Amino acid sequence: MSFIEFVDVSKQYIMGEVAINAVDGADFEIEEGELAIIVGASGAGKTTILNILGGMDSASGGEVYVAGEEITAFGNRRLIEYRRNQVGFVFQFYNLIPNLTALENVEIATQLSADPLSPAEVLEQVGLGERLHNFPAQLSGGEQQRVSIARALAKNPRLLLCDEPTGALDDTTGRQILQLLQKTCRETGTTVIIITHNTAFEPIADRVIHMRSGKITEVARNEEPKDVGELEW
């Protein structure tokens, strides 16, 4: 069994009298330690997949297995525990707590986790060793996203979910972030899933899942993923 398995997962939103199928019979697998990219245009349903996988939203049908457990069967509390211990999130807009310093923003996560890494060390790893005590407002976008990644990583999660992590960043910075994510995946064996509309990222992933209109159109494996540095877009 793969680390992540989606079995005929669907999600319907009822908008008034119209039912919208955000995800329609999604079937795919991701192995542990892979860097997977879910790619598709806006509204293709990739965020819904992420929400369901992250335990933030429930599926209307089908089953989702993570590490052999069916998370779609979890109750609210088990879902929180799942998010707490197994999942790290990287948001498009970083979502740092403005009132906390970089270090504290990482600490907020490590506090929750059963087996956290040292916040300072993780920040060091992401290249922010000098800026531990800066507030988000004192950091650039890329730096903020790094703090966000550090926050996710410090929990020592098995699964790192990234929602358009470069969406609010310029190219260079975005590239650095992607590099960081790839490095994390390779060095720590964390399963990293990146959601993006940017097909240019595809080469760096171990696995690429294409979506369109709520359906999985293609699941491709890159046997030889490229380094981010080789990427051009």
Added chain:
Amino acid sequence: MTKALFRDTLRAMRKTLSRFISIVIIVALGVGFFAGLKAVSPTMKAAAQSFYKKHMLADIVVQSTVYFDEKDVEAVRGIPGVESVTLSRSIDGVFFKPDGKPEQSMSGTAYVTRVIGYDFKQPVGSGSARRNQLQLVKGRFPERPDECVVSAYANKMEPQHYVIGQKLRICGDFEDIRDTVKSEIYTVVGVVYTPEFIAMELGASKAGGGELSGYIYIPDDAFVTEYYTTMYIGVEDASEYAAYTAGYKDLVRRVTDKLEIAGPVIAAQRAQRMTDYLIPLIEDGRKELEQGKADLEELRKAIANYAPQYDAGKRQMQEAPAKYQEQLDKYNANKAKYDEAYEIVVQHPGAWEEYQEGVNQIERAENSYNVASAAVAAGKSALNVANKALESGEDARIKNAMSILALYFPLEAADQTIEGLRARVAEAQAQLDEQEAALAEAKAEINAGKAKLAQNKALIAQLEEFNRASKELTAAKAALDKAWAEIQDAPDKLTRGEESIADMQAREITAARDVANGERKLRRAENHLIALDNAQWIILDRDEFAGYTSYGNISDNMEQFALIFPALFFLVALLMTLTTMTRMVGDERTQLGVLKAAGYSSGAILFKYLFYAFTAGLLGCVIGLALGFTIIPMMIFKAYQILYLIPEMTPGFFWDTAALGFGAALGVTVVTTVFSVMWTLRHRPAQLMRPKAPKAGKRIFLEWFPFLWKRLGFNGKVTMRNLVRNKIRFLMTFAGILSCTALLLTGFGIGNSIGTMLDKQFGADSVMRFDGQALLQAPLRKAEAPALLNKIFRDERIASVMPVYMKKMYGGSPSFDHQLDVTIVVAQDKDRIPDFAALSDEKTGKPIPLTDEGCIIGGKTAELLGLKVGDTITIQSAGPEKAEIKVAGIVRNYVYHYIYMTPQVYERGFGVKEAAFNVVLIRLAPALTRLDKGSDAEINQVKETRTALARDLGDTAEVITLVYNQSIIDNVGRMLDIMRSVIVVVFTGAAGALAFVVLYNLNNINIYERTRELATIKVLGFYDGEADMFIYRENIITTILGIGAGLAAGIPIHGFVIKAAEIESMMFVRTLAMPNFLASAIITVIFAVAINLLMHKRIKEINMVEALKSVE
């Protein structure tokens, strides 16, 4: 404003409805309380004014030591400025209960009722000259001299006395009320409104304990007196000025000044007329009194005489059974004899008759014998005469002898010769012999009868015995019957005896009282006559009407609140508008940029927010004014209707207050809006269109103390930084909580202040240590005191007693604008006063001794009159007594104004030769003092014993009635409870509303602003509780700080409010109790928790997906 912009504004309102409503509510609260409390005074005064106007309340009241008559009216009418003059007469009497005991007043003295004359037939209305007109509420006006109408207020408050159909008995105070009015008993036929008495406290009276407790109106012609006691004056144009205004006071004062000048002259003229009237009256009175004294003496003698008689009767009754026994024995003995004799009589039937026959026969025979023997004797002497004549042979003698013989013997006629005579003598001799033979025969017959009788003598004796026994038995029976009747009769006779003694004794008491009254009356009349030399007027303004001034004062008091409440609410409103508008502008920052870029001027853009704020402020204002002008004055008016009789109030609209409220409300909302919008608009459009940089986190002061900061933990750090970051919001929450707690503390504190006041005054270990007052029938002189106390008050139920002179009077000082109702207490024994009244220093509680230096007054008395130790207080009664006394001490006292002094101070101050006491203060035996401890049965036992003691004392001739302090506690307590609940409800309600509006709105904004943060931490894996705490922790800290500050702020606010709420006759307990603090804190916490629980739902509903959305 363009149409699009307008629509956009409306939409904004709808979208942020809860915020909009919050502003409306807080503005409404602020404006409402401000307008409402400001409106209380003018609205209440207007209600009073319309009531006074309707009833034509007099402007000036004149009383005179020499009373008034119609001539005075003419004189006064001539004074410029006087519009109308009305005379009125009244008499104060003691009110009696149906059981014949005097009723008691609320403060425990005899219940004095004023009987006021009123001409029910005269025209009324504004055209009438009559002042103080009555207006019928129900029933009808009196038509007969023994009918009356009562006040609607009394009808409501004392239904046990003043209802239609009730018969009221009002007796004179040491005088026969029928000297003044035609009847002693009045039937209530109607209920009226009267402007003369609008308060519960009716003022002073010369009768009873000096306190007036009730009043009735009777037809004026029911008075038999020819003078009037009071003159009511209407001042020209006075009705054009509202009561209580300076203009009114000035106008009236001008006329009063003229009266002051004219008064002595008019009074002196009246005094002359009065002298002519009084002198014969006094003469009659003196005679009557002499007669009364004589009658009393006689009655006492009769009682003394009757006593031995009664004792004899009693003895007789005790002896009657023995006497009866004696008679019964006698009868029985006789009966035995009789029975014996009867036996014999029965054995010899006819014997008695035979015997009787024999006795008759003998009698008859004896009669014949006697006749015959007399005839024989006469015949013999006649024969002797004849024989002598024969011997002499003289013709004359023969002739004589012949005629004598013819008298005794029937003889044949013969010659008057000697032969003839001889023949006749022989004839006579023969007849005589015949007669003698018959005589002998009769004699024999008698003897034969006697011999026969003698044969039955024994039997006859027995028969005679029977006859006698029979007679004796009859007599014995009669005697026995008589003795029996006596036994039967004796108890009745004794009862009659007892009754007549009791009757005589009762008559003696009445007569003694009458004599005492008569003496008093005479003394009074004589004093009056003396006073005529010093005839004077007492000129008063409306202050004289019970409640007029205090009503004005209490309505003014409410205005004090008009500052506190609204200030708090406006402060909160300001902060809230600021937060809301800042938030709103922040939300629409981009839109602002777009509009600005599109060429709208700052003004046009500002207009939208101004419109929003203005609409909210205006709406709040309108709601606040509408509710404030109606509900608050009405509520306060309704509460005060317990104390004042002003039948109705119409809410008013006050432009000045409304304008101030509008100004403040719109100022607050508009200014804050302009400020927050302009702050944002100062940026250029491009800047605005970019998302606003999240507010930078900052190091806070605390972080410079690492040893503290490190300990805080991560959550603590966030909380502290958040608090500092959002200073306005923090301040606002803080202010909201502070206000809430302070208001609650004030409310509970007032409850405490009012609630514990009576206990501190009358309860255990309180100011008043005595348990009751016995009102004496007659003033008690010092010399008489020990005897009376021994006679009446030596009782195991009484622990100790002290005679005092207690009298309701008026207290005044130069700095006080009207008269204060005070009660003077002249204590017989100054050293024992602490046993009956704790005279202790207000602050330290140290005892203050009562000395001959001066009087001791209560703290509130001193405060009102502006007196300090060493100042002089003016005390005067409703009568002529007046004194100026030095204040020697100021003590703790809560209810009424008591002025304590020694007899020496009293005598010196009032110029009285010797103080006499009218009340005996009583401390009960310890077992009878507690009414709150023990089982129900024990309490009832104590109550019964107390009632029995009151009855026993009241039954004596010396005591009118015994009143327990408990009854004051019950009466006053009821009134205070109402007042307390109104105030507590107002404060708690206001506090709750404030807390809710502020906290709800604030938390709402807080959560709204931090939605992203909350969504993020949820994604990170915060449990629900942890997410809540992320918000709550700030609230908890703010709440704790707010409560602490609120408790601190509540203390002075309570102090201020309690002083404003106080009524003249009471000083509330001005301190707060621990439970007040606890309750305020706990309730604030409950409010906060309730709102946080509401917020929990909001937090829970936050969708984690929000975290993924882009920043707007």
